[in-house]
Amino acid sequence: MRLQRALCSGLLAMLLAASAQHALAGPNLENGRQAYRKCVACHSLEKDAHRTGPSLFGLWNRKAGTADGFGRYSGALKSSGIRWNEEALDRWLENPQQMVPGNRMVFPGIEDGSERKDLIAFLKAATAQDGKPSATLGMREQKPLNLKGLGENNQVTSIAHCEDTFEITTAAGETHQFWEFNVRLKSDTSENGPYPGKPVIIPAGMRGDRVSVVFAGPAEISPFIQNRCEK
Numbered sequence: 588m589r590l591q592r593a594l595c596s597g598l599l600a601m602l603l604a605a606s607a608q609h610a611l612a613g614p615n616l617e618n619g620r621q622a623y624r625k626c627v628a629c630h631s632l633e634k635d636a637h638r639t640g641p642s643l644f645g646l647w648n649r650k651a652g653t654a655d656g657f658g659r660y661s662g663a664l665k666s667s668g669i670r671w672n673e674e675a676l677d678r679w680l681e682n683p684q685q686m687v688p689g690n691r692m693v694f695p696g697i698e699d700g701s702e703r704k705d706l707i708a709f710l711k712a713a714t715a716q717d718g719k720p721s722a723t724l725g726m727r728e729q730k731p732l733n734l735k736g737l738g739e740n741n742q743v744t745s746i747a748h749c750e751d752t753f754e755i756t757t758a759a760g761e762t763h764q765f766w767e768f769n770v771r772l773k774s775d776t777s778e779n780g781p782y783p784g785k786p787v788i789i790p791a792g793m794r795g796d797r798v799s800v801v802f803a804g805p806a807e808i809s810p811f812i813q814n815r816c817e818k
């Protein structure tokens with residue numbers, strides 16, 4: 588009995604110690620890195636690599652709305668007067684629309700305060716000018732695909748459209764048919780985009796039934812597509 592009680596209280600003491608240690612432990616960078624996955628569709632950590640949202644490179648202590656070369660900031664964010672530090676980011680990530688009404692970040696916010704704390708610690712380490720480069724945090728950035736370097740299978744030589752079908756022929760001599768709704772016509776005017784007049788086709792889904800055709804600019808798209816219905 589006594590032994591049992593002693594064991595019990597010993598176990599309790601260990602549990603308490605463990606949870607106290609957890610509470611005292613600082614933010615968890617690994618959890619922060621996981622939480623950052625919620626952001627990668629729209630943000631990169633590389634300089635000038637803007638996506639839907641601005642690159643977060645050099646974010647720490649930067650004034651809101653000032654990333655060089657990002658042209659889609661809202662007036663609301665630009666005139667907010669915010670400087671990005673722990674406190675500001677905590678409010679922003681909890682509820683962006685409440686902090687800056689009318690901003691353009693379509694993100695509901697993160698309710699869990701400790702997740703925000705971990706994420707903010709990760710962002711600080713990854714974006715402070717004097718912080719470690721993001722590579723050492725184990726963040727593998729996806730480099731944008733350079734569309735000039737693709738092979739014959741991806742180079743589109745002609746596109747014909749008839750009824751609800753796109754017929755796309757590649758430099759490899761193959762012709763593929765797609766339901767028109769599964770074909771996305773895009774432009775990439777960046778340095779990674781295709782050569783003018785040389786659109787490329789890239790798969791856009793697991794089943795091979797969806798593709799993107801990327802052009803060097805929007806003006807090329809319509810003239811490239813032949814309206815042809817063979818009977």
Ligand code: HEC
Pocket residue numbers: 622623625626627628629630639640641646650651652653654659660661663664665671680689690691692693694
């Ligand atoms: C759906 C796309 C999207 C997602 C997801 C998203 N953001 Fe954003 N973010 C944006 C856009 C767009 C802006 C610019 C908003 C504006 O100008 O009103 C922005 C702005 C920001 C800014 C201000 C940057 C500056 O230069 O002032 C920060 C900081 C930020 N986002 C952090 C995050 C973090 C951290 C996450 C993940 C938890 C996240 N965002 C998720 C699209 C997104």
